[in-house]
Amino acid sequence: MSRRITWADAPCPIARAADVLGEPWTLLILRNATAGTTRFEDFRSQLGIADNVLTTRLAKLVDRGLLTRLPYRDGGRTRHEYRLTQAGSDALPVLHALGAWGDAHTSAEKSAGPMSLIHTRCGRPTRPGAKCDSCGKPLARDDLAWRSSWLGPDEIPLAEPVNAAEDR
Known part of the structure; x- marks a missing residue:
């Protein structure tokens, strides 16, 4: 579900915050990240969120500076963890x-x-x-x-x- 408008440049700080935090799932992802969840599979299983929605929300949270993506090795494959930044914290x-x-x-x-x-x-x-x-x-x-x-x-x-x- 995509919004048709953006409040990223709104003069009101509540509107700008809603632009970052107001999408469905975003606050729940931040809640779980605050509780220590870092891996895609864990977010997915804890929240029951679809892969495509989780991928989009994590990418936006990284783009907006609330999470950072850190690589880790899983077998022979490189994957990423998502950690809170100061803005996310x-x-x-x-x-x-x-x-x-x-x-x-x-x-x-x-x-x-x-x-x-x-x-x-x-x-x-x-x-x-x-x-x-x-x-x-x-x-x-x-x-x-x-x-x-x-x-x-x-x-x-x-x-x-x-x-x-x-x-x-």
Whole structure:
């Protein structure tokens, strides 16, 4: 599904952000990349997305600088992993806001419960911000994890961004 217009040069920053993040599947791909998914096959199986759609979305996320493509060897074949760049990592507050909004304003027939942000240093739930709600310590990305039953039984550490300029 292609949009007929672009907001890439719109004066409004929300419109420009929607131009990058607003296509179907894009936010779910970023969610999974933030949770550590890097390989095409894993995105496909986790999301149930068609190959052609996934290929197009990954290419756009690379073109827009949210993901970078890194080669790896699989047997005798070169394949690529997709890693978050700083721009992709900076979408984390958007994902948190959408998760909180979804918890508060939507429901599912088979709800898995809310998605929690965990401060791994104290092991307690917190909200995005500068300090942990529970222990008051400063929050750094590498001290955060997600917890939700639909993601699996364990806390999922947030993937660290790579420096896209160094990897090209």
